[in-house]
Amino acid sequence: MIEKKTRIINALGLHARAAAKLVHTAGEFESDVTLVRDGEEADAKSILGILLLAAAQGSDVVVRAEGEDEQEALGAVIDLIEDRFGEGA
């Protein structure tokens, strides 16, 4: 199991479409991917779970991955968050 801390930096935070992208990205890997915010955990492959975290801009989150391809899964999810979900500035 590996994990990495990052911060939600896009303007609207984990809004619906951003969450859908995150779930889609996590879903491409075999590993279990979990998002943790303030001790609250959510399965990164469950859209409702991610939405209910309601992580606004500036929230610190931990991405955790466990499984065969955990390196790739963690990297992809972190990249997506740090790339502001492709939303630009």
Place this chain on the structure above:
Amino acid sequence: MSRRSGYPAVRVSELLESELADLDLTVLCGGTHLDNEIINPRVQKPGLAFAGHYAYIRPGRVQIVGESETEYLSTLDPEKRAERFDRITALAVPVFVVTKGIAPLPDFLEACREREIPVLSSTALSSTVIKRVSFFLEEHLVPSTNLHGVLLEIYGLGVLLIGQSGVGKSESALDLITRGHSLVADDRVVVKRYPSGELVGQSSGPYRHHMELRGLGIINVQDLFGLAAVRERKAIDLVIQLEPWDESKPYDRLGLDESVYPILDSPCPFIVMPVALGRNISILVEIATRNHHLKLQGHHSAREFADKLEQELRDKARVS
């Protein structure tokens, strides 16, 4: 219905078939030209043309000749009448229908015979003939297509299930029928597009309300479930495509975006529903229909959720 020239058309002979039996139509002349095509659902009364104004006689329209026209014509001297008949019968009229059982003037029949235009006679009043023939033509001249799928009425909405053979359309439909919904058409759905854009589906031919179930063969839904389980026709409100679950395909997880499925160039609300082992398709279809009902009433669950969440995220970002 003939489609020989690429546009919808009705042959004159179709007017004589059972659908219009109440008009008691008989052929007075031109019986060998009953394959003339009617291409416009609006009928005309050629009164003005008989009076010498020919501009509004349109090709491909049924011309209704009533008592007033016939009386007027009999006041004209034969030479003038012959000239008018000559002009009118040159105008690509597919058929004249004489109403109220009136005997048409012999020179009128002669002119029509020469130009190979059939003349039909009805015992009904002009107003009845106009109403019945217009309705008949509208039904037969609207654009129409055949779709492979099952059309059901679910909670009052017309829901068309499509998807490749063997994906479970018929089984889901049967499940929905046992849950109290009704069948409109299975396998081949005839869809017509009315001028309002409304898409109405019905089953084709005399074998309506039968279904095929693998392992059981052909069943008669009306006999098995009763009259309430079937409907003759229904406007299509929602199209649901069932397809085998594809891991690599990004299915809609939010429902924020609306898709449409065009039928006869008319857009229809559309959902792609992946089918995996253990998914209860009929319940999913029911829920999709309920959700569509909500949308029609102005409640969009996914958008309302997303809006609420965005508001919360904005508030939080402001505080921090």
